[in-house]
Structures are given as C-alpha cells and as structure tokens.
Amino acid sequence: MSRPAIAHISLDAFRHNYRVAKTMHGGKSLAVIKANAYGHGAVQCAKAIENEADGFAVACLEEAIQLRQTGIKKAILLLDGFFEAVELAEIVANDLWIVVHAEWQIDMLLAAELAKPLQIWLKMDSGMHRVGLNHAAYQQAYMRLLGHVNVEKIVLMSHFANADNLESEHTNQQIALFQNAIQNLGVEDVSMANSAAILGWPQARANWSRPGIMLYGADPLYDAKTPLRVVMQLTSRIISIRTIQTGESIGYGSIFTADKESIIGVVACGYADGYPRSASNAPAAVDGTVTKVIGRVSMDMLMVDLTDIPTAKIGSTVELWGDQVLANDVAKAAGTIAYELFCNVKRIQFTYSDN
Numbered sequence: 001m002s003r004p005a006i007a008h009i010s011l012d013a014f015r016h017n018y019r020v021a022k023t024m025h026g027g028k029s030l031a032v033i034k035a036n037a038y039g040h041g042a043v044q045c046a047k048a049i050e051n052e053a054d055g056f057a058v059a060c061l062e063e064a065i066q067l068r069q070t071g072i073k074k075a076i077l078l079l080d081g082f083f084e085a086v087e088l089a090e091i092v093a094n095d096l097w098i099v100v101h102a103e104w105q106i107d108m109l110l111a112a113e114l115a116k117p118l119q120i121w122l123k124m125d126s127g128m129h130r131v132g133l134n135h136a137a138y139q140q141a142y143m144r145l146l147g148h149v150n151v152e153k154i155v156l157m158s159h160f161a162n163a164d165n166l167e168s169e170h171t172n173q174q175i176a177l178f179q180n181a182i183q184n185l186g187v188e189d190v191s192m193a194n195s196a197a198i199l200g201w202p203q204a205r206a207n208w209s210r211p212g213i214m215l216y217g218a219d220p221l222y223d224a225k226t227p228l229r230v231v232m233q234l235t236s237r238i239i240s241i242r243t244i245q246t247g248e249s250i251g252y253g254s255i256f257t258a259d260k261e262s263i264i265g266v267v268a269c270g271y272a273d274g275y276p277r278s279a280s281n282a283p284a285a286v287d288g289t290v291t292k293v294i295g296r297v298s299m300d301m302l303m304v305d306l307t308d309i310p311t312a313k314i315g316s317t318v319e320l321w322g323d324q325v326l327a328n329d330v331a332k333a334a335g336t337i338a339y340e341l342f343c344n345v346k347r348i349q350f351t352y353s354d355n
C-alpha cells in the first residue's frame with residue numbers, strides 16, 4: 001500500500017468554473033494556468049478546456065513550451081513576457097503572445113530580428129507599482145510599438161492590486177487612470193480583470209479577462225454564493241489513534257495540551273506535502289465530520305481531534321480541503337490565501353476525474 005495522501009482534481013469542476021468566469025465577464029477569457037495551473041496540473045487543466053477556452057496565460061516560456069509539447073494549440077500569453085532577448089526566437093517558434101511591461105523589453109523587441117511579428121500585451125502600471133509602464137510612458141511605448149515590423153497586434157492591459165477588497169477605492173482609481181491613458185488610442189482589445197475583478201468590479205471587465213483562482217474553485221471575495229465548484233480535494237487517512245489524558249500534550253513543541261481526556265488521530269500529510277505548518281487549528285473533516293487540526297503540523301504527519309468522532313478508525317478518510325472544508329478556510333486559519341495552498345501541494349499522488 002502506498003502513502004494515502006491524494007489530491008483529487010475534478011476537471012469537470014474546472015471546466016464549469018471556466019464557463020462561470022467567461023459568462024460573468026461576458027467577453028473573452030484567458031484561463032490563467034501559470035505555476036502548473038496553481039498546482040493542479042497545467043497540461044490536464046488546459047486539455048480539459050482547450051475546445052472552449054479563448055486562450056491560456058502562463059508566467060514564462062518554459063511553462064508555455066510544456067503546453068505546446070503536449071499538443072495545446074490555442075493562444076498562450078506569457079504574463080511575465082521575456083527575460084532575455086534570446087527567448088524571442090522561441091517565443092515566435094511556439095506562436096506565443098507576450099506581455100511587455102518595461103522599456104528594456106521594448107528596446108530588445110524592436111532590436112530583434114524575428115521570423116514573424118508578435119502579439120504584444122502592453123502592460124500599464126495603473127497603481128499596483130510592481131511592473132508596467134507608468135501613465136506618462138504608456139502612450140509613448142504604444143506609439144513605438146505600433147506599426148513596427150516585429151509587432152503584429154497590441155492589446156492594452158493593466159492589473160489590479162486590491163480587486164479582492166470591495167471596500168477599497170483603489171480599484172476605481174486604477175480603472176480611471178488606465179482608461180484615461182488609453183482613451184484616445186482607439187484600441188478595442190483591452191484587458192484588466194483577474195478573478196476578483198470579474199466577480200466584484202463589473203466596470204473593469206473590458207473585452208478580455210484573465211481569471212485564475214476562481215477557475216480552481218476558490219472565491220477571492222469569500223462569497224459563498226458564487227457558483228463555483230471545488231476542483232481540488234486533498235485527502236489522506238488516519239494512520240494512528242491514541243487517547244491522551246488531561247494535561248498531556250502532543251507533537252513537536254507540545255503546543256496542544258488536552259484539557260480533558262482526548263482521542264487524537266494522526267493523518268499522513270504534513271508540510272512536506274504542502275499542508276501549511278501554520279495551520280494548527282484549521283478545520284479538517286474525518287469521514288464526513290468536521291473537526292480540527294491540533295498540535296503542530298509536522299513534515300509528514302498532522303494530528304486531528306477525534307474526541308467527538310467515535311466512529312473514526314485507522315484508515316478513515318480525512319479531507320484536508322475540498323467540498324466540506326474550503327481551502328479558503330484552511331488558508332485563513334494558516335494566515336495565507338488559497339493560492340498559496342494550491343501552489344504548494346507536492347509529493348502526494350494526483351488523480352484526475354472528468355465527470
């Protein structure tokens with residue numbers, strides 16, 4: 001028998017969520033499958049929606065080549081663009097679109113000798129202040145690219161810093177600044193919205209969206225009414241059960257001490273599998289009953305409270321996140337976000353279903 005920690009991926013749920021994103025947005029949607037589809041398996045996810053997706057977005061050339069090598073033919077956008085001029089030939093050869101976010105990229109692009117012109121997504125910094133050209137430089141950059149022999153088409157894009165906070169005025173400020181910068185360029189292909197903006201900021205939709213996290217079933221606005229389906233169910237099994245007495249503590253650092261006689265179950269999953277070490281106290285479900293992680297999460301194992309689940313036994317299934325225990329809730333308990341939980345899953349076995 002092999003180690004029972006498993007990530008079950010529902011490609012059907014992934015496809016459903018893509019349809020939700022696309023319908024809500026109302027325009028064209030690039031499915032963001034960077035970082036191995038947020039840990040879910042980029043090739044499997046891409047294949048599950050290739051017939052209907054308007055295209056895909058990944059971080060870098062290596063991620064795109066992996067998709068091309070498995071036969072993905074749809075458009076693929078490199079969200080980081082390129083890092084060195086030598087990548088441009090491969091970008092052309094693999095028929096990729098690129099984000100251009102900095103003057104040095106424009107210089108390299110215009111100086112290159114390319115076999116074919118490229119589709120450019122020109123990124124403006126409208127307030128996130130991470131990458132992108134600022135308001136003053138943006139129109140000028142557009143004019144430099146426009147009509148150049150290496151440029152096939154230009155899409156105008158920007159990215160939000162606070163779209164997951166519906167209270168923040170920052171998103172409206174970003175939209176206003178971006179719209180001001182692009183209003184007299186007469187370009188139809190515009191892209192602003194990530195998942196949070198698709199869900200929470202209808203005024204940011206434009207004609208291209210870039211949903212990521214919502215495709216994986218985690219609502220960045222934590223709104224339980226959003227019709228998304230859970231894509232990853234992370235489960236393992238109970239491998240040991242013991243009863244501890246009042247005053248006894250468990251695990252590294254003895255951070256949990258029983259205040260009554262307690263039954264403890266040990267689960268084969270730990271931080272080396274990507275379960276966050278900071279998630280002591282997170283919810284977990286044993287044979288369908290929600291309980292709590294207790295004590296310190298260790299590398300290969302964690303512990304759950306079975307005191308109120310008398311039917312639990314060796315081999316009982318433990319859902320660490322999935323339909324019963326939302327990744328968002330585990331993330332909250334761990335002081336992080338579902339994005340990080342998903343991306344960190346490793347070592348364990350992945351299984352895929354498509355119905």
Ligand SMILES: *Cc1c(COP(=O)(O)O)cnc(C)c1O
Nearest residue numbers: 032079159194195210211212213
């Ligand atoms: C990762 C990324 C997205 C997707 O964001 P989500 O919050 O996961 O929807 C969209 N646009 C850019 C530029 C990104 O880097």
